[in-house]
Amino acid sequence: MTTKDRQLSANRRPFNEGVLTTDQGIPVEDTDNSLRAGARGPSLLEDFHLREKIMRFDHERIPERVVHARGTGAHGVFKVYEPLDEYTTADFLTDPDAETPVFVRFSTVQGSRGSSDTPRDVRGFATKFYTRQGNFDLVGNNMPVFFIQDGIKFPDLVHALKPEPQNEMPQAASAHDSFWDFVTLQPETMHHVIWLMSDRAIPRSFRMMQGFGVHTFRLVNGQGRSTFVKFHWTPVLGTHSLVWDEAQKIAGKDPDYNRRDLWEAISSGQFPSWELGLQLIPEERAFEFEDIDILDPTKIIPEEVVPVTPVGRLTLNRNPDNFFAETEQVAFCVGNVVPGIDFTDDPLLQARLFSYLDTQLNRFGGANFFQVPINRAIAPIRNHQQDGFQQHEVPVGRANYFPNSLGGDQPTPAGPAGFVHYPEHVDGPKERKRSETFADHYSQATLFWNSMSSWEKEHIIAAYRFELGKVESMPIRVRLVEHLNRVDHDLAIAVALGIGVEEPVKSVDNHGRSSPALSQGNSPRESVLSRKVAVLVGDGVDARIVTSMRDTLTERGAIVELLAPVDGTITTSDGLPMEVTRAMQTMSSVLYDAIVVPDGAPDLAMDGLAVNYAAEAFKHGKAVGAFGTGLGLLQRAQIPLTTASADPALIAYDEWTPDFATEFTKALAAHRNFDRDIDAIPA
Ligand code: HDE
CATH class of the missing domain: 1.20.1370.20 (Catalase, four-helical domain)
Incomplete structure (x- = not known):
């Protein structure tokens, strides 16, 4: 249990325990009938239970986030590998024994809270580190650059990107006139836009996407020396994506696709993990990069120029107890930094320092949101700030000012042991001007394309x-x-x-x-961990073979589901019942990473839905395997079996052998074969 878990326990209240009461703790007689003057008579205003229950319901919503409204979160821990004192005094980066509790929220950007998980969009990757020196919020995205160079353009960008104002359409989609109107008039967006058009914008899973701090930040060590830094999260499972047709279909079949994936992985003990990497640039090298101003958030510094040094590990290991209390109420502020980490003059970053605090005031209706359990630091909070809406603390004493003699002059400023802003030398005329070093808008879009x-x-x-x-x-x-x-x-x-x-x-x-x-294409492709496989079964399959195949895949960490035309059981070749996981109608090929059609159920080839599973999976580049009579179904799906020898993800065997499982596992780990010729496949 982390320090943060222990702190949260004090606020846990079981939904399902004991006698029902009002918010005042008064036991309630009956919650099914309002108080009436006679069973068919009018309701009475004095029914405080009815009034309170309806009032509480009416006030359940807070304003959704103006961007990143749809998201999902998880608790976890961060551990640094080796002390980084050479670069920073941040405690959580210098003590390899410290297990720093974290809360991470992943999100889409454009859609409202109830939109689907799989639009073409940037994904947020925001991490709150509850360090012993206070909270550090690393509020990043899954793409390393941003659309604009100056925060003053953010309202324009977001207005153009969001549904259009006259009719609130389209929901969670950049494919509309106002977005493309804006970006084509603001060419600094071109680099980020090509990332948005790439597969990065449709991740297979939050567990399979990178994260980036985007801006250049600063680390400051004990001697006051500053090093510029870019933060990178690299997923252990590799970076993998859906295909666009699949993403659109998933939006209807399971709008909670990414959210469910994260929840299920954590609840089944397959804890997702990322490595934190740093690109470190000494102050004196800041101007060394040709065509790149390190303060320009529309640029990357290629890893081949400044390598990413792995420094620590993030593991998400606990689902939230309550979505609203934790995931909805978590309040990230880019301005939350701890000693040893500081900002730079990136004009996008500077605007964010205002926006996040301001937006929380709107969402929470007051300044005490830092007291909400998920936002509370584990470090002690001591100051003379007070009052406001929803004050949960009871400050004790009379000296609510500093200096004071009535309270022993406490709490006292820490001096150099506290957060000392990096004494960057600043000198310049006040002017509304963009640096000429920000002028190149195309060469990194070209770099990405190449x-x-x-x-x-x-x-x-x-x-x-x-x-x-x-x-x-x-x-x-x-x-x-x-x-x-x-x-x-x-x-x-x-x-x-x-x-x-x-x-x-x-x-x-x-x-x-x-x-x-x-x-x-260069991301790791070795693991089948938590990959989902649908085995299409019907009466007549060989239980022994299906079980053996399932066991092989499950042992390696894949999730295997048996789908049949109807739920319940099928009759195997031995005449015995075999339980299936669910009916095909309740799912779809797009919710699986791979499809297998085993021998023994030839009738499946005449089931259009089963045929569609195979055709669609093949079209989406997935591993498709069949043996024995299963091949008939692939033929009906117009899958060109003659290409199997050249297609590592099409595993077609005349009969079952254990080699089938081995080869299939390899194909599953490789994620997809996107080199297939799929134009003729009717799906
Ligand atoms: Fe945000 N952004 N942003 N953003 N952003 C918000 O804060 C904003 C930017 C990012 O899971 C808002 O609490 C401005 C870059 C994430 O709760 C708001 C600018 C990056 C999240 C806001 C940017 C991000 C937000 C809305 C340009 C990647 C979700 C709700 C100056 C490095 C955090 C909220 C969560 C959320 C403003 C640009 C990432 C309005 C003004 C660049 C992951 O404050």
């Missing part, structure tokens, strides 16, 4: 075509193609072709640089 594998490039082109295909204004489409032409001529042509825009004339040469670390 770093993609061929299938990633195809997905990006398809995404631009989809999004711009929804844009009604032709001048906006033309503008986008003009921008893409400055990123890469071939990309511009490919997109233009798909959206009815004339091919542009080549204007600039691609610089040819790339950064292999940017490609998801």
